[in-house]
Amino acid sequence: MSTVSMAFSQLPLISPLQDNLHSLEYTTMTPVQALTLPVILAGKDVIAKAKTGSGKTAAFGLGILSAIKVDNYAVQSLVICPTRELAEQVAIELRRLARLMNNVKILTLCGGTPIAHQINSLEHGAHIIVGTPGRLLDHLQKNTLDLSELRLLVLDEADRMLDMGFEDDIVSIIKQAPAQRQTLLFSATYPDGIQKISNKIQQQAEFLAVDEVNNQIEQYFYEVDENSRKLLLAKLLTEHLAESTIIFCNTKIACQEVDNYLNQLGFSVIALHGDLEQREREQVLLQFTNKSKAILVATDVAARGLDIKELDLVINYQISYDPQVHVHRIGRTGRAGENGLAITLVAAHEMPKANLLEELEKITLNWQTVNNMTVDKSRIVKPVMQTVSLTIGRKNKVRPGDILGALTKDAGLEGNLIGKIIITDLYSYVAINHKAIKKVLEYFKQGKIKGKSVRARAL
Template sequence: MNAPINDKQSFAQLPLSAAMQANLAQLGYTEMTPIQAASLPLALAGQDLIAQAQTGSGKTAAFALALLHKLDAARFDVQALVLCPTRELADQVTQEIRRLARAADNIKILTLCGGTPMKPQMDSLGFGCHIAVGTPGRVMDHLERGSLNLSALNTLVLDEADRMLDMGFFDDIVVVAKQAPKKRQTLLFSATYPEGIARLSAQFMRDPKEVKLSAAAQQAPTSIRQLAFEVREDERLHAVSLLLNHFRPASTIAFCNTKAQCRDLVDVLAGQGFVAMALHGDLEQRDRDQVLIQFANRSCSVLVATDVAARGLDIAQLECVINVEVTPDMEVHTHRIGRTGRAGADGLALSLASLDEMGRIGRIEQMQGYAFVWQKLDTLIPAPGNVMQPPMDTLQILGGRKEKIRPGDILGALTGEAGFKFEQVGKINITEFHSYVAVERSIAREAVKRLSEGKIKGRKAKVRRMADLADLAD
């Protein structure tokens, strides 16, 4: 059975608690997105669900509200498990569930992903938690060691299931599902419907209802302005800097089809004074995390990424997406440009295409139902002034969760003894062994000096600019 996509409806129509409704209103959740309107009534009724949903469609809130609705806060057992393809997506899902869980008392959510030590995760599981969000491999590790018990599980969520299948996690997902109680709800979200989705659902879902967005609902939002530029192969990389100097977006993701193209473009942009960083599959997990932290906290203007590395990223206030090369996959194009123009904001999507890529352009236009607006490269005029620099700079502090450092400790050190204003401090990220804080670019070096002369949580602080570390690496 296919469930129809409804017109926009209010969250107030859903059978949620008064506390949850108040929290949704406070978070600005008023009208449901199409995927939420179609899936939430079914999910809240306890139905198994296969839902087609792109990144940015509101799918996380759709399954988060369903699993929180049936959660028993008094029972400190894992009652919901969300499987994600990447650590980045798992972190974002965890953050979103935490925001939505504020209406309930003391809901504990753990992220179980590779790339971080097992023991702290095992210790945290030993104290008990309500919701686990993780990647299949690490969740399997915990199940094999006995540190994760799924006997109390009532909701299993597979987020971006098609991506997990692409990455070879079919068997792992089946093993995890078989260790969960048979009487549970399973919610599967996928952007596409490869053959493996049917095989998965046949193995462990109970009469799942299907929710598919219409082709029109999958088109690029009207808030995204799409422009295309014809280029020769030998001018493609230089054209990216022309676009940046003309449009001057504060934050941009530039998508390349290969890792080599990523590296080459970063070199070209860095040589012209842009603060650009690469995100691709060859990076170590620590390096990936540091790049994403700096881009998300506005210390890096241009993230140059492959599609695999960027899958699942949700960067707030992303002004521009540049398709350095046109993807051969039409759905990937929709994923790329859908990262800008979120939450009603205006977005800009710029595509560079050679003559050889015109066939791909035609197929994308056919899928979208409208044509690109074409402009010539020679119409791009650099805006007055120097190359745009990001507004923030990131400081790395030795010490993180292991030393029980909290964001308030760092903010207090900067605005107290160091003497900076609250407005000069941006995002603070705490990892296992390090902490990262964004500060206004103009005060970064002085902030390093003052923090290094003082203490954080009673200890001498070891602080350095991430930009200085990058210079040393070069």
């Protein structure tokens, strides 16, 4: 279904939401917002097929915030996400959209953090819960989460949750919610399982599909000898000079090999795989998203649910076993109308997978050749930022403004040397220009934030 451009001001939103959208300079809706928001605001169930990065969080977020009764501290909306990282990102966006509304309380309930803290927060009430299936079930089984007044339910990245085997958990969670509610289901792809779960949990859902913009993702394919795969990868990285690249591997072993190889050559690279502890995983992701690292090497399992904006390049170091996974991988570049580039390396024994992709996706593969395999190390992209970890977090009631103030006013840094600030429960992570790292570490030997002594470490 195609969409016409439409202004947010045309929507029947309460004035705090309209005023906030204006202050955020959100004027024209993205296609997924223009397509889904009128239907969502009308209270109907929706199945929306839209890529990650298309603006879907704001679409269901505005629907959620429009339906909230602020004076009732019961859980009125629930967003179920496949991973903790996505849940955190959704919660951040909801808080941003709600910032001019009074006293809207949003909680994240995910694994990897102590459940006792979450139970304590729930005792004080919440309007909106964003969580992962396993931890939501834990709370329901402990009777620490009450969904009896739920009015709006969202399944975000529903296809990923089905892939990860969460269908039974999701159905169990929804059984504890009122039958009379609005249910929104967002999915990047539309496998058979989506319609099946919709039949179980939705009523007369309207199916809305945003026109795909795959023509904005240029795809190149390279035939490669297995022994030259890593060398060709390095060569292509020095040719395309991307600030932000994800390299996908089919196995954890390949992921580690690529990480080691590129690090030895001097590339700015970091790996994401299943062996990492939650905090290590968190640190890997934020170093990539705040542009302290230029390259993320990941397996599909580790990368599920990632919502990384401004991604210049995706490289399939090994072609995926599943054409649908290939589509999901390359869809991480070229988001929100931007142009993207995806490169796939294919060895002789992988040609059947390439042929299957061509057949199922009805595309002609664009095969490229390489003139020479020389890696010019002077062309390796080096980020200007490095991440500093601080031992202060959300539990200390710290906000980005507090950290920014300490660094600019007290430590004397210029604002343009400070990048993205990410705050978790116990730690904060700040992207700092390389030339200011020593000054920051020196300041925190005695400096404080909000009267609290803070230790700093460069990652």
